[in-house]
Amino acid sequence: MAIIECKNVTLGYDGLVAVSDLNFSVEEQDYFCIIGDNGTGKSTLLKALLGLKRVSSGSIVLGDGLRRNQIGYLAQQTEVQKEFPASVREVILSGCMNKRGLRPFYSAADKKRVEAAMETLSISRLKGKCYKELSGGQQQRVLLARALCAAERLLVLDEPTTGLDPQMTTEFFSFIRQMNAEQGIAVIMVTHDTHCAVKYSKHILHLLENDAFFGTTEEYIDSELGKKYIGGHRHD
Template sequence: MALIRCEDVSIGYEGQTVVRDLDFSIGAGDYLCIVGENGSGKSTLVKSLLGLKNVEKGRIIYGDGLKKNEIGYLPQQTDTQKDFPASVYEVVLSGRLNSRGLKPFYTNADKKAAEEKLELLGIRDLAKQCYRELSGGQKQRALLARALCATKTMLLLDEPVTGLDPIVTAEFYQLIRRINRESGIAVVMVSHDIESAVEDASHILHLQEKMLFFGTAEEYRKSRIGRRFLEGADKAENGGERHA
């Protein structure tokens, strides 16, 4: 059974339907990139998958023992997040909050998980540093470590490289690929970077008020909608010129 299955799902925002008639699934170990233009419903869908927003129609089914509060979530960065007055270790450890239940204190297992994620993301030496003093790339690594503390099964990442320079962006993408391939954690990432999405992901979901495409990255590359958008990205990157 799939980790998440969307059946004929429509989702609204402020009384208006944003995206409709979604029918797709996410399996264990998948790397799904959700692409589309601004306002196409990508972030709204992510919030619905997390249970933060109700669907207007259809249903979202969770399988293989997955619970909504066991999904690791890295939201779009906000000014409040950037200026969070806590140590890197405290930020990462807070990813264990959902698993604590009614326990008032973090357990040794919680602390061990935070230390492991700091090591995995290469920021163990930053553990005692104030989060708001970090660079943009370091902050995203800390927030990714926090999200990983919350899950063993699925990560949801909403535009995680926005505002990062190209080198840091490439390093972050490499981290996501490694986590997906080595740990088997399913990754669902909202992205405007269609070329990188097709290169890294196993599956593509392309939205534009409805589902324009869902399938493997290879199928997307060969599809009419995929070719059109990939050619558009190539033209933009090369000043309107297309490679022969």
């Protein structure tokens, strides 16, 4: 069953149309990658899916009981955020904020969730360190752990491997696929890495300047567009 359905959606910014008449759906436990050249509206679409941007026309519907507070979001990191002076544990704990509601303090369950996220991402040893003193790869793991604490049914990632070396990029995609398979959390990821998207995802949305492709990864590989961008080969 679809947890998000996008119907005839048009999006714009600064008076320009970024995405026009777009239709697709994201299924429960999906691994959904959004790819495309710069300026085709990938991040704009992601913000619309999160309810952070209004659509110009059409509709984006959350289905199967999905609620906004069940979605974890890892945005592109800014230079200012890289210098954030909090501890690793404090950064990750802030991912539980939406679940806290009106409670003034984090619960024991929140703190347990943080410990589990750190364990999953192998960063427990870093929990007392200052976030700004970490390497780029370590910071990305911390931010992913924070997003995991917020995610109950859906994890949304915007260019999460930017700045990572090829080995770390491969490890990141592999970890997301493992988490998707073992925990059943659906994933929507904007990425510039077409080959990793093809290797790991279940569905692909490829945005073009005046068009879009949406389908299974196998359908994308067999399409003329897929053959143009990745040569029609999937590497497992």
